[in-house]
Amino acid sequence: MRSDDWHLTEDVNDFLTRAGAFLRSQPTQHTMALTATEKLRTRQADTDGVVFGRLEAGGEIRAIFYGSPSRALNVTSLTPEQADALAAQLVALGHSHSSVTADHSTATAFAEVWRRHTGATPTLRTRLHLYRLGTLTPPxxxxxGRGRLAGRQDHELLMRWCQEFAEDVGQTVSIDAASWAGTRFAxxxxTFWETPDGTPVSMAGLNPMVAGQVRVDPVYTPPHLRGCGYAGAVTVEVSRAALAAGSTDVVLFTDAANPTSNALYQGIGYLPITDWAVYGFAYART
Known part of the structure; x- marks a missing residue:
């Protein structure tokens, strides 16, 4: 595998023209790439510095990646040989990625070759399970209580709960009115689950539909309200809404280390598809 089999661009529209069909061919497996690149396409100004790559062999696209040179790298499924060729090309271009996110075997293979090419120390940050909705089964x-779509009047609460969710999953982000539009939560x-008196007790988000797939993200219940079934109820609400909107693939990620959330989603009809991983890279100081 030659590193020059990877074709790079900073033009998201050109990238999606060439690689869009590949991404849409497996909407569940490519949920993260589909959602992220569509968001970058619609925002345009936020694509500054983001590099997109596609691996071509035999006239067909085999894999893609996207990410800023000094930030997180996201890749679709790669063999160890393909991962090595990609790492070699990115190093030659001066990239110093902070992390890699991919299916577990790809992320692990890339973390190892990145260590070999750069000397960076990889650390497994997070293991994720990817689920796809089978038959929706309400508890x-x-x-x-009842589900209710969030409106403008809920913006302050949404920002606060998204901030708390990010902190719960170990993400470093500061969310306020000025920064909201640039976060992954915009x-x-x-949808809220609220008690009969109208008090919100849990929330779930839905990403825009792309290629028939919709990803549920985030799902959050404040700590003092957990254990009451609110997260399951609001997830059923947004899952039902996604199906009603015509989605053929409703998916979500869970923390593999959280048995409660994994049991909850399986109990309402979500089926495990594959494992994912996020590796962080620490570089020696010079």
Missing amino acids: ARAPV DKSY
């Missing part, structure tokens, strides 16, 4: 004993629709 037999749902909590009392450009989604949100």
Whole structure:
């Protein structure tokens, strides 16, 4: 595998023209890339510095990546040989990525070759399970209350809960009115589960539909309200909404280390598809 089999561009529209069909061919497996590149396409100004790459062999696209040279790298499934060729090309271009996110075997292979090419120390940050909705099965004993779409009047609460969610999963982000539009939590629709008196107790977000797939993200319940079934109830609400909107693939990620959330989603009809991983890179000081 030659590194020059990878074709790079900073033009998201050109990239999607060439690689869009490949991404749409497996919408569940490519959920992260589909959602992220569509967001970058619609925002345009936010693509500054983001590099997109496609691996071509035999006249067909085999894989893609995207990411800023000094920030996170996201890749679709690669063999160890393909990962090595990609790492070699990115190093030659002066990239110093802070992390890699991919399916578990790809992320692990890339982390090893990146260590070999750069000397960076990889650390497994997060293991994720990717789920796809099978038959939606509401809980037999749902909590009392109802789902409600979030509106403008809920913006302060949404920002606060998204900030708390980010802190829960170990993400470093500061969310306020000025920064909201540039975060990964913007450009989604949100639904609350609220008690009969109208008090929100849990929320779930839906990313825009791309290639028939919709990803549920985030799902958050404040700590003092957990264990009451609110997260399951609001996830059922947004899953039902995604199906009603015509989605053929409703997916979500969970922390592999959290047995509660994994049991919850399986209990309402989500089926495990594959494991993902995020590796962070630490570079020696010079």
